[in-house]
Amino acid sequence: MRFRYLAWAAATGLFLLSPAALALPIDSFIDDFPPNPDLPLSGRAMIFVGTTCDGGSCPPNPIVTHTTDFADQVGLPGVMGGARRADIFQTVGTANSLIAGTVGVLTFNHNAGASAILDLDYGAVTDLDADLTFGAATALEFDMSGDMGASVPTRPVPCTITVTSGRGTPGETTTSAAQDLIFDGLYSYPFASFAGVDFTDVDRIQIRFDASLVNAVDFAVFAIHTNEVPVPVEDTTWGRLKALYK
Numbered sequence: 001m002r003f004r005y006l007a008w009a010a011a012t013g014l015f016l017l018s019p020a021a022l023a024l025p026i027d028s029f030i031d032d033f034p035p036n037p038d039l040p041l042s043g044r045a046m047i048f049v050g051t052t053c054d055g056g057s058c059p060p061n062p063i064v065t066h067t068t069d070f071a072d073q074v075g076l077p078g079v080m081g082g083a084r085r086a087d088i089f090q091t092v093g094t095a096n097s098l099i100a101g102t103v104g105v106l107t108f109n110h111n112a113g114a115s116a117i118l119d120l121d122y123g124a125v126t127d128l129d130a131d132l133t134f135g136a137a138t139a140l141e142f143d144m145s146g147d148m149g150a151s152v153p154t155r156p157v158p159c160t161i162t163v164t165s166g167r168g169t170p171g172e173t174t175t176s177a178a179q180d181l182i183f184d185g186l187y188s189y190p191f192a193s194f195a196g197v198d199f200t201d202v203d204r205i206q207i208r209f210d211a212s213l214v215n216a217v218d219f220a221v222f223a224i225h226t227n228e229v230p231v232p233v234e235d236t237t238w239g240r241l242k243a244l245y246k
Protein backbone atom coordinates (compact mmCIF):
# COMPACT_ATOMS: atom_id res chain seq x y z
CA MET A 1 0.00 0.00 0.00
CA ARG A 2 2.73 2.49 0.89
CA PHE A 3 4.20 2.15 -2.61
CA ARG A 4 1.01 3.47 -4.23
CA TYR A 5 2.21 7.07 -3.98
CA LEU A 6 5.69 6.26 -5.27
CA ALA A 7 4.21 4.74 -8.41
CA TRP A 8 1.88 7.72 -8.86
CA ALA A 9 4.69 10.24 -8.42
CA ALA A 10 6.92 8.44 -10.90
CA ALA A 11 4.10 8.34 -13.45
CA THR A 12 3.32 12.05 -13.11
CA GLY A 13 6.93 13.18 -13.03
CA LEU A 14 6.58 14.87 -9.65
CA PHE A 15 9.87 13.69 -8.22
CA LEU A 16 12.28 16.59 -7.94
CA LEU A 17 15.25 14.84 -9.48
CA SER A 18 18.86 15.76 -10.06
CA PRO A 19 21.93 13.58 -10.57
CA ALA A 20 22.73 13.89 -6.85
CA ALA A 21 19.46 14.51 -4.98
CA LEU A 22 15.92 13.22 -4.56
CA ALA A 23 12.84 14.72 -2.92
CA LEU A 24 9.13 13.93 -2.62
CA PRO A 25 6.52 16.70 -2.90
CA ILE A 26 3.81 16.96 -0.27
CA ASP A 27 2.19 19.92 -2.05
CA SER A 28 3.75 21.67 -5.05
CA PHE A 29 1.02 24.36 -4.95
CA ILE A 30 0.38 24.02 -8.67
CA ASP A 31 -3.33 23.28 -8.04
CA ASP A 32 -5.37 26.43 -7.32
CA PHE A 33 -8.20 26.53 -4.83
CA PRO A 34 -11.58 26.24 -6.60
CA PRO A 35 -13.70 29.37 -7.18
CA ASN A 36 -15.34 30.24 -3.88
CA PRO A 37 -19.02 29.19 -4.05
CA ASP A 38 -20.04 32.26 -2.02
CA LEU A 39 -18.45 34.60 -4.57
CA PRO A 40 -20.26 33.60 -7.79
CA LEU A 41 -20.09 37.05 -9.40
CA SER A 42 -16.34 37.49 -9.05
CA GLY A 43 -15.42 33.80 -9.29
CA ARG A 44 -12.46 34.37 -6.96
CA ALA A 45 -10.48 31.17 -6.29
CA MET A 46 -9.75 31.66 -2.62
CA ILE A 47 -10.91 30.91 0.90
CA PHE A 48 -11.54 33.86 3.23
CA VAL A 49 -12.87 35.10 6.56
CA GLY A 50 -14.24 38.52 7.38
CA THR A 51 -15.95 40.56 4.64
CA THR A 52 -15.34 40.40 0.88
CA CYS A 53 -17.07 42.16 -2.01
CA ASP A 54 -18.51 39.76 -4.58
CA GLY A 55 -17.96 41.77 -7.72
CA GLY A 56 -16.33 44.97 -8.87
CA SER A 57 -18.11 47.39 -6.53
CA CYS A 58 -20.11 47.11 -3.30
CA PRO A 59 -22.81 48.29 -3.57
CA PRO A 60 -24.45 47.32 -5.87
CA ASN A 61 -22.66 43.95 -5.58
CA PRO A 62 -23.18 42.08 -2.29
CA ILE A 63 -20.74 41.92 0.61
CA VAL A 64 -20.16 38.35 1.85
CA THR A 65 -19.19 37.59 5.45
CA HIS A 66 -17.44 34.45 6.76
CA THR A 67 -16.08 33.41 10.15
CA THR A 68 -14.72 30.16 8.71
CA ASP A 69 -14.18 28.85 5.18
CA PHE A 70 -12.69 25.80 3.50
CA ALA A 71 -11.69 24.12 0.23
CA ASP A 72 -11.90 20.32 0.05
CA GLN A 73 -10.30 19.03 -3.17
CA VAL A 74 -9.44 15.66 -4.76
CA GLY A 75 -7.73 14.62 -7.97
CA LEU A 76 -4.88 17.12 -7.61
CA PRO A 77 -1.74 16.14 -9.56
CA GLY A 78 0.58 18.33 -7.51
CA VAL A 79 -0.47 16.97 -4.10
CA MET A 80 0.64 13.81 -2.32
CA GLY A 81 -2.30 11.42 -2.37
CA GLY A 82 -4.18 13.79 -4.70
CA ALA A 83 -6.35 15.34 -1.97
CA ARG A 84 -6.03 18.58 0.00
CA ARG A 85 -8.29 20.06 2.69
CA ALA A 86 -7.70 23.72 3.57
CA ASP A 87 -9.51 25.56 6.39
CA ILE A 88 -9.29 29.18 7.45
CA PHE A 89 -10.55 30.44 10.84
CA GLN A 90 -11.16 34.06 11.80
CA THR A 91 -9.72 35.61 14.93
CA VAL A 92 -10.54 39.19 13.96
CA GLY A 93 -10.91 41.15 10.72
CA THR A 94 -10.58 40.01 7.12
CA ALA A 95 -8.04 37.48 5.82
CA ASN A 96 -7.75 35.17 2.84
CA SER A 97 -5.62 32.44 1.32
CA LEU A 98 -5.12 31.63 -2.34
CA ILE A 99 -2.82 29.52 -4.50
CA ALA A 100 -1.06 30.86 -7.57
CA GLY A 101 -0.55 27.59 -9.39
CA THR A 102 1.35 29.13 -12.30
CA VAL A 103 4.21 30.01 -9.94
CA GLY A 104 3.68 27.31 -7.30
CA VAL A 105 2.93 29.38 -4.23
CA LEU A 106 0.35 29.54 -1.40
CA THR A 107 -0.37 32.94 0.16
CA PHE A 108 -1.93 33.89 3.50
CA ASN A 109 -3.02 37.53 3.57
CA HIS A 110 -4.49 39.81 6.25
CA ASN A 111 -6.06 43.27 6.19
CA ALA A 112 -4.95 45.89 8.72
CA GLY A 113 -5.58 44.67 12.25
CA ALA A 114 -6.68 41.21 11.11
CA SER A 115 -5.54 37.81 12.34
CA ALA A 116 -6.52 34.24 11.44
CA ILE A 117 -5.45 30.57 11.29
CA LEU A 118 -4.85 28.48 8.15
CA ASP A 119 -4.84 24.66 8.21
CA LEU A 120 -3.72 22.29 5.45
CA ASP A 121 -4.56 18.58 5.66
CA TYR A 122 -3.24 15.72 3.50
CA GLY A 123 -4.61 12.20 4.01
CA ALA A 124 -7.62 13.31 6.05
CA VAL A 125 -9.90 10.65 4.49
CA THR A 126 -7.65 8.20 2.61
CA ASP A 127 -4.31 7.12 4.03
CA LEU A 128 -1.29 8.48 2.16
CA ASP A 129 0.63 5.19 2.67
CA ALA A 130 3.78 7.14 1.80
CA ASP A 131 7.40 6.25 2.44
CA LEU A 132 8.88 9.70 3.07
CA THR A 133 12.36 8.28 3.56
CA PHE A 134 12.61 7.75 -0.19
CA GLY A 135 15.92 9.10 -1.46
CA ALA A 136 17.38 9.00 2.07
CA ALA A 137 15.27 12.02 3.08
CA THR A 138 15.49 13.11 6.72
CA ALA A 139 13.17 16.14 6.97
CA LEU A 140 10.11 18.01 5.70
CA GLU A 141 10.94 21.42 4.22
CA PHE A 142 9.49 24.51 2.61
CA ASP A 143 10.69 27.95 1.56
CA MET A 144 8.71 31.02 2.54
CA SER A 145 8.75 34.78 2.26
CA GLY A 146 6.78 37.25 4.36
CA ASP A 147 6.70 40.46 6.38
CA MET A 148 6.76 38.97 9.90
CA GLY A 149 10.32 40.19 10.45
CA ALA A 150 9.81 43.59 8.83
CA SER A 151 8.87 45.40 12.04
CA VAL A 152 10.23 45.75 15.58
CA PRO A 153 9.19 43.78 17.48
CA THR A 154 8.88 40.95 14.96
CA ARG A 155 5.56 39.16 14.48
CA PRO A 156 6.39 35.43 14.47
CA VAL A 157 3.79 32.99 13.10
CA PRO A 158 3.97 29.54 14.69
CA CYS A 159 3.81 26.74 12.13
CA THR A 160 2.97 23.29 13.49
CA ILE A 161 3.31 20.12 11.40
CA THR A 162 1.53 17.00 12.68
CA VAL A 163 2.34 13.59 11.19
CA THR A 164 0.44 10.32 11.67
CA SER A 165 1.81 6.89 10.81
CA GLY A 166 0.24 3.43 11.04
CA ARG A 167 -3.28 4.82 11.24
CA GLY A 168 -5.79 2.19 12.30
CA THR A 169 -3.12 -0.20 13.57
CA PRO A 170 -1.86 -0.91 17.12
CA GLY A 171 1.26 1.09 16.23
CA GLU A 172 -0.60 4.26 15.24
CA THR A 173 1.42 7.34 16.24
CA THR A 174 0.67 11.05 15.89
CA THR A 175 3.34 13.60 16.76
CA SER A 176 3.72 17.34 16.17
CA ALA A 177 6.71 19.64 15.72
CA ALA A 178 6.53 23.44 15.68
CA GLN A 179 8.68 26.47 14.98
CA ASP A 180 8.15 30.19 14.46
CA LEU A 181 8.15 31.64 10.96
CA ILE A 182 9.87 35.02 11.14
CA PHE A 183 12.33 35.59 8.32
CA ASP A 184 12.47 34.65 4.64
CA GLY A 185 14.16 31.37 3.83
CA LEU A 186 14.09 27.61 4.18
CA TYR A 187 12.39 25.97 7.17
CA SER A 188 13.21 22.35 7.97
CA TYR A 189 11.36 19.90 10.23
CA PRO A 190 13.66 16.92 10.84
CA PHE A 191 11.97 13.52 11.01
CA ALA A 192 13.76 13.06 14.35
CA SER A 193 11.54 15.82 15.79
CA PHE A 194 8.47 13.58 15.42
CA ALA A 195 9.00 11.01 18.18
CA GLY A 196 7.62 7.56 17.39
CA VAL A 197 6.45 8.32 13.84
CA ASP A 198 7.32 5.70 11.21
CA PHE A 199 8.29 7.78 8.19
CA THR A 200 8.29 4.71 5.95
CA ASP A 201 4.49 4.54 6.36
CA VAL A 202 3.05 8.04 6.75
CA ASP A 203 -0.74 8.23 6.49
CA ARG A 204 -1.59 11.86 7.28
CA ILE A 205 0.16 15.25 7.36
CA GLN A 206 -1.46 18.34 8.90
CA ILE A 207 0.04 21.84 8.80
CA ARG A 208 -1.18 24.83 10.82
CA PHE A 209 -0.12 28.43 10.20
CA ASP A 210 -1.27 30.20 13.37
CA ALA A 211 -1.42 33.96 12.78
CA SER A 212 -4.05 34.41 15.51
CA LEU A 213 -1.77 36.33 17.89
CA VAL A 214 -0.26 38.79 15.39
CA ASN A 215 -1.79 41.51 13.22
CA ALA A 216 -1.79 42.06 9.48
CA VAL A 217 0.93 39.62 8.43
CA ASP A 218 1.21 38.50 4.81
CA PHE A 219 3.37 35.63 3.60
CA ALA A 220 3.91 33.15 0.80
CA VAL A 221 4.83 29.46 1.12
CA PHE A 222 6.48 27.56 -1.70
CA ALA A 223 6.41 23.79 -2.29
CA ILE A 224 6.30 21.59 0.80
CA HIS A 225 8.53 18.55 0.26
CA THR A 226 11.04 16.18 1.77
CA ASN A 227 14.61 17.42 1.82
CA GLU A 228 16.98 16.80 -1.05
CA VAL A 229 19.68 14.49 0.25
CA PRO A 230 22.82 13.84 -1.81
CA VAL A 231 22.84 10.34 -3.27
CA PRO A 232 26.27 8.74 -3.72
CA VAL A 233 27.15 7.89 -7.30
CA GLU A 234 29.82 5.29 -7.95
CA ASP A 235 32.66 6.25 -10.30
CA THR A 236 31.94 3.16 -12.38
CA THR A 237 28.23 3.89 -12.89
CA TRP A 238 28.64 5.41 -16.37
CA GLY A 239 30.87 2.56 -17.50
CA ARG A 240 28.32 0.02 -16.34
CA LEU A 241 25.57 1.82 -18.24
CA LYS A 242 27.64 1.85 -21.46
CA ALA A 243 28.29 -1.86 -21.07
CA LEU A 244 24.54 -2.53 -21.28
CA TYR A 245 24.48 -1.21 -24.87
CA LYS A 246 27.51 -3.08 -26.28
